[in-house]
Amino acid sequence: MKISKATKKLINEFPFFGFMMLSLSRKYDDKFSSYAAVGLQPDHSIQLIFNEKMVNELSIEETTGLIAHELLHIVNNHLFQSERRPLNLEANVAEDYFINCVIRDEYQLELPKDGMFPEKEGFPLGKSSDWYYKEIVKARQSIRSKRASQESGGSNSSNELSDQEGKIEDLFNNLENSAMQHNRLDMSQLSDIEKDLVESQVKDNIINVAQEVEKSGGNSRGNLPGSVKDLLGNLFKLRIANVDWKKLYKRFMASHIDIHRKMTRKKESKRFSHNPGTRKTRKHKILYAVDTSGSMGKDDLTEAFTEVHHVWKAGALIDVVECDTEINQIYPYDGVTPKFVLGRGGTAIGPAIDYFNKHIKEYSCLVIVTDGYHERPKIKSVKPIIHLVTRTDFDKKDFSDLPYTTIIMDN
Numbered sequence: 001m002k003i004s005k006a007t008k009k010l011i012n013e014f015p016f017f018g019f020m021m022l023s024l025s026r027k028y029d030d031k032f033s034s035y036a037a038v039g040l041q042p043d044h045s046i047q048l049i050f051n052e053k054m055v056n057e058l059s060i061e062e063t064t065g066l067i068a069h070e071l072l073h074i075v076n077n078h079l080f081q082s083e084r085r086p087l088n089l090e091a092n093v094a095e096d097y098f099i100n101c102v103i104r105d106e107y108q109l110e111l112p113k114d115g116m117f118p119e120k121e122g123f124p125l126g127k128s129s130d131w132y133y134k135e136i137v138k139a140r141q142s143i144r145s146k147r148a149s150q151e152s153g154g155s156n157s158s159n160e161l162s163d164q165e166g167k168i169e170d171l172f173n174n175l176e177n178s179a180m181q182h183n184r185l186d187m188s189q190l191s192d193i194e195k196d197l198v199e200s201q202v203k204d205n206i207i208n209v210a211q212e213v214e215k216s217g218g219n220s221r222g223n224l225p226g227s228v229k230d231l232l233g234n235l236f237k238l239r240i241a242n243v244d245w246k247k248l249y250k251r252f253m254a255s256h257i258d259i260h261r262k263m264t265r266k267k268e269s270k271r272f273s274h275n276p277g278t279r280k281t282r283k284h285k286i287l288y289a290v291d292t293s294g295s296m297g298k299d300d301l302t303e304a305f306t307e308v309h310h311v312w313k314a315g316a317l318i319d320v321v322e323c324d325t326e327i328n329q330i331y332p333y334d335g336v337t338p339k340f341v342l343g344r345g346g347t348a349i350g351p352a353i354d355y356f357n358k359h360i361k362e363y364s365c366l367v368i369v370t371d372g373y374h375e376r377p378k379i380k381s382v383k384p385i386i387h388l389v390t391r392t393d394f395d396k397k398d399f400s401d402l403p404y405t406t407i408i409m410d411n
Helices: 004-015 015-023 058-073 089-106 127-150 161-175 192-215 227-238 245-254 298-313 350-358
Strands: 025-026 036-040 046-050 259-268 274-283 285-291 319-323 327-332 365-370 386-389 403-408
Touching: 004 015, 004 058, 015 058, 015 192, 036 058, 046 058, 046 192, 058 089, 058 192, 089 127, 089 161, 161 327, 285 298, 285 350, 298 319, 298 365, 319 350, 327 350, 350 365
Parallel strands: 025 046, 285 319, 285 365, 365 386, 386 403
Antiparallel strands: 036 046, 259 274, 319 327
16 A cells, blocks of 8 residues: 555654644545645544555555645644635646745656645745746736736736746646645634634644654654654644633633523613613523542532533533443532532543533533543544643643544633
């Protein structure tokens, strides 16, 4: 299998990319209309998609370059819209120009013969993807203007396409008329906070892969081009920066609460007497798994149910799952904190995730509130979950490859 052989080649020659390839799930789909792309799983984690039939027509060297190409899209944050470049075909071509030059000229790896390179359309080598994007957009605007003048009857030489513009027009006509898949994720159905969570998980995975390579004796940064070294440096700085966990948590929960307010005469307005009040209709249900193991102290439990109450007060329907090594009880939260909880044994969050998966149609999300003294769950959630940890010394990297957003409740 060429993908496996190419992965081994990357591990030996470019360990960062080899380890990163191993960290990602893969999907093989011979109906897919391109060699490979980055896709999104139902739990919002990313995966690599391969058309194995097409890939098997490539050499091992070309397959190695192909995998590096897809991984560099991830590492360079090309999967997400930026202020400089929107998610469009022009941006994808510009990013392919940049990445393919790195793979061919710096890594000395081969790529499929139909790969995009800037010199084919008359652009210089060694420029950034931002530079290529601006020049491509400028050229396409000129092409449209000239074509519009020609259609309106203009026939002077200033309306003739240059050789470069002709090549660019041919390239984009072929891309727009083909069934080639786009390299970026389709996140059109996700909320803004869900998109932020996907991006956060991707960045955490990049950092963890670099750290694992360093632990294994590989030189994770030494095998990267300068631009990627800078990116990793920035990501490491971001990771150790203080995070406003309340703001992040609030944004996540806001995306899962939907309240319909209806005027009613049965309830007076608190602000304006004798005027109709409003009645909340809670539409979304959230499952809160509260760790009730022996390591959760009184302050931890108080903090856990304080968060439950705030979200309930904001308008969400909430079911509470009390669990230690097993689920002890499940009940709807009605605004009253329980006087005592069941459990107080060891800790395992797997049973709560299993319950959430089995009742996935009932809940919009799962929040696990714990002190973090538990092992990695063997069960994977089918949707992203919030892992809300009361212990400030908890090491998030142990869970960074899972579809969790771990938030440390540090103040």
